[in-house]
Amino acid sequence: MVFIADKGKVMSVKQCLEYRLTEEQLPAQWYNFLLDLPKALPPVEDVHVPPSAEIMARIRPAELLRQNAPSEQWVDIPAPVRQRLLQVGRPTPLRRALALEAALQTRARIYIKREDTLVTGSFKVGTALAQAYYAREEGRDCLISETGAGQWGMSLALASQMFGLKCKIFMARCSMEQKRYREHYMRLLGTEVAPSPSRATAIGRRLLEQRPDHPGTMGTAISEAIEAALATPGSAYLSGSNVNHVHLHQTLLGQETRAQLALAGEQGPDQMIACVSGGSNLCGFMLPFLRDKKEGRTISFLGAESTAAPRLTQGTYEYCSSDPAGYTPRVLAYSMGPDFIPLPVHAGGLRQHNSSPLVSLLKKEGVLDAVAIEEHEAFEAGRLLLRTEGFLVAPESAHAMAAAIRAAARAREEDREPCIVVLGSGSGMLDLEGYRQVLL
Ligand SMILES: Cc1ncc(COP(=O)(O)O)c(C=O)c1O
The missing domain is CATH 3.40.50.1100 (Rossmann fold)
Known part of the structure; x- marks a missing residue:
């Protein structure tokens, strides 16, 4: 060769x-680098009613919220997650x-x-496995999230199967049209995939009224996924990026x-x-x-x-x-x-x-x-x-x-x-x- x-x-x-x-x-x-930062992260502004902190406490697994600011330098990886990481x-x-x-x-x-x-x-599959594991440990049965290009969506779809959970993904509409194979992969794993903006949520309908050909963004998909998680008892809202x-x-x-x-x-x-x-x-x-x-x-x-x-x-x-x-x-x-x-x-x-x-x-x-x-x-x-x-x-x-x-x-x-x-x-x-x- x-x-x-x-x-x-x-x-x-x-x-x-x-x-x-x-x-x-x-x-x-995992290595907690927050302790090495040159300066502490600035505080957030929580202006939503009800407050975002309250919303996240309902829809995110508690261990993930804890891991946003762990006190320890090294965080142990649970054995079932480690085994799936090898797989x-x-x-x-x-x-x-x-x-x-x-x-x-x-x-x-x-x-x-x-x-x-x-x-x-x-690389997205690493955090998908960890998040799916904690969601299952806390008794959730359905994972809901957004995806841009579909790489995170594919990873979460696989992780949901590995831990025996249902999964629903909102995918930015323009990416869904560009990357159909990613959608096929998610569906093959039993995941429900909706283009965002969609008609399934109030925010999706509002965005489509303003602009019927809205191409969708990560932001529109995040809003829809959170709205869907709030309306689905027993679900967990998970993220592929942006959070600690x-x-x-x-x-x-x-x-x-x-x-x-x-x-x-x-x-x-x-x-x-x-x-x-x-x-x-x-x-x-x-x-x-x-x-x-x-x-x-x-x-x-x-x-x-x-x-x-x-x-x-x-x-x-x-x-x-x-x-x-x-x-x-x-x-x-x-x-x-x-x-x-x-x-x-x-x-x-x-x-x-x-x-x-x-x-x-x-x-x-x-x-x-x-x-x-x-x-x-x-x-x-x-x-x-x-x-x-x-x-x-x-x-x-x-x-x-x-x-x-x-x-x-x-x-x-x-x-x-x-x-x-x-x-x-x-x-x-x-x-x-x-x-x-x-x-x-
Ligand atoms: C292959 C790949 N690389 C990089 C990124 C960027 O994400 P982040 O900035 O969170 O690493 C994405 C996001 O979907 C991705 O799919």
């Missing part, structure tokens, strides 16, 4: 190195992208954390990466790059390294967002709600404003109007840099990765790849050899139609 590099150069597969951990090396705990493909490999490096003619060492290898095709317990569950990404870089003989990363929306892939990957920064190691953190929703690079740091019905509390975050409707780019997971308070604080405090990437550049980066390394990443992850390619080019200009670690948050095999529309 050979890989064909960009300029027709043929490379032996022996040059491709993948660092793998054994099942025993799957971390046993879906954790730990994921870390690839040294030698063929990509050769194509870019860089002396930077580029590593890619391969969340695309998980059975649902993205989700970021906590994703710290397996950073912990595994740390162990794998050590296997590769690296002292640690010089630069870490991930795509960013609510920020769960970025936080889970990077924040276990916050303490290294505190201890004096220079590591730069870079978030790649979409120019279709450039919150961190062009948005305002202001109090805003995550959903048009205002069920969620107003949080201090970088935002494009609650009425912002992004263009229906294929990276549906990056279209949210605001980022999470955590990511926003990191940006505000100068711990995190951000860059906005155009859709075409992202897809070209995804294509180059396929042609060099042989795997296709999701459009969201392709934004991180584009930022990594820019970083490698800069290193070449400046004659540096950094260790760049980039997160491949998901697989692009169900996004081929997007790749076709943009590149072919």
